[in-house]
Amino acid sequence: MSIERIYVIGAGLMGHGIAQVSAAAGKQVTLADRTMEMAEKGKARIGANLARQVEKGKLEASDADELLARITPAQGADGAAGHGIVIEAVFEDEAVKRETWEALTRSADPDAIFASNTSSISITGLATSTDRPAKFIGLHFFSPVPVMGLIEIIRGLETDDATYDACRNLAEELGKTVIESKDMPGFLVNRMLGPFINEAVFALMESTGTAEDIDTGAKLGLNHPMGPLELSDFIGNDVMLNVMDVLYRGFGDPKFRAAPLLRQMVTAGHLGRKAGRGFYTYDESGKKVG
Ligand SMILES: NC(=O)c1ccc[n+]([C@@H]2O[C@H](COP(=O)([O-])OP(=O)(O)OC[C@H]3O[C@@H](n4cnc5c(N)ncnc54)[C@H](O)[C@@H]3O)[C@@H](O)[C@H]2O)c1
Structure with a gap:
């Protein structure tokens, strides 16, 4: 019914x-x-x-x-x-x-x-x-x-x-x-999304590539509409850190540990688009400017 x-x-x-x-x-x-x-x-x-x-x-x-x-x-x-x-x-x-x-x-x-x-x-x-x-x-x-x-x-x-x-x-x-x-931590979608974004942050932290190249790699190499770092900025880096912490606590598996750079950015208030600053910088209307 x-x-x-x-x-x-x-x-x-x-x-x-x-x-x-x-x-x-x-x-x-x-x-x-x-x-x-x-x-x-x-x-x-x-x-x-x-x-x-x-x-x-x-x-x-x-x-x-x-x-x-x-x-x-x-x-x-x-x-x-x-x-x-x-x-x-x-x-x-x-x-x-x-x-x-x-x-x-x-x-x-x-x-x-x-x-x-x-x-x-x-x-x-x-x-x-x-x-x-x-x-x-x-x-x-x-x-x-x-x-x-x-x-x-x-x-x-x-x-x-x-x-x-x-x-x-x-x-x-x-x-x-x-x-x-x-009913498992992260359900299906965030369980896939969290580690994907987190791995991109590790790659940035280890200077494997620039933020722009990591995002372009996902967009043109994987056909994703947004790169993982711009997506994290869009969702909120604090929200993504919480996803990783939920996965890490819920499974007790070190593969889900949050990238230290992600945690540091949240501590510094670089929460992404809503804060004007994250992996990129944004103007007041939320447009990416750098
Ligand atoms: N933002 C997203 O992209 C997203 C995606 C999927 C699921 N969610 C989930 O959806 C839920 C809401 O998230 P959101 O982004 O809409 O947050 P939000 O902050 O935009 O909205 C939450 C609303 O709940 C109201 N509220 C808080 N306590 C209340 C109470 N005791 N009684 C009545 N209203 C109360 C607040 O006043 C606010 O208007 C969360 O559980 C979040 O995890 C969010």
Whole structure:
């Protein structure tokens, strides 16, 4: 049976995108954040995305209005009753997520599915902060959500088949391709991406090549749209360091140790595009200038 009402909690970069693609698929969406103002800001971001599409002639203004009308901003975790699924996209902080899930457990219907968009925290572990580990799952969207075609679905140790099937069906309704991962550190995509970027940082650190040559090598030699160092700057060098630390701790395997240069850059505040400085330098609009 298809899920018609979706509660998205966390209206930031990921949450507003998840709400947008859900409403675009005809779902009724409640978009919640810590305050009503933040939830409304998330909805306004969707409005701005849609306005750009209307300007480019990719979307009718009336369709944009209808899509927006399907999204209701809300405050906090108390309003989840009456929704078939809750998708959580709050900060990547285990304590914050656990507290949020405890509150959602109190307000959501007993048969609602609980999905976390976490990039790195164990789904099996988060499920223990709820009353329904069998109905708890990972739905890992990629940024920007309306553009990226993938959803990685992560089954916790206790996730049941009905929950997986309902989420797979929902992901397909949202127009996404699904890959399925067991609940292992980094799941599938970050487990591949982390070591790839990390190895590029080691090569730079050891002066095997320049940043430009490492990135050009990946772009023209491997047909990647972005080189690993520019991609790390784009994602955030702090986020990539966290991915490596999660892999290293989770597997206890030295092959996942973070490159010392990556850690040093994070310590120095060279976090990438958002900080104006990383492996490259950026102007205020985020354009690469050096
Ligand atoms: N940024 C990415 O590329 C990306 C990709 C995949 C998954 N994720 C995951 O998605 C989640 C959200 O990341 P983001 O990049 O959207 O972060 P973000 O900081 O842009 O947004 C997080 C939002 O959650 C809200 N929030 C925090 N605590 C809350 C609470 N207790 N109740 C309600 N709202 C709360 C914040 O106010 C904020 O608006 C994280 O788990 C992250 O790991 C991020």
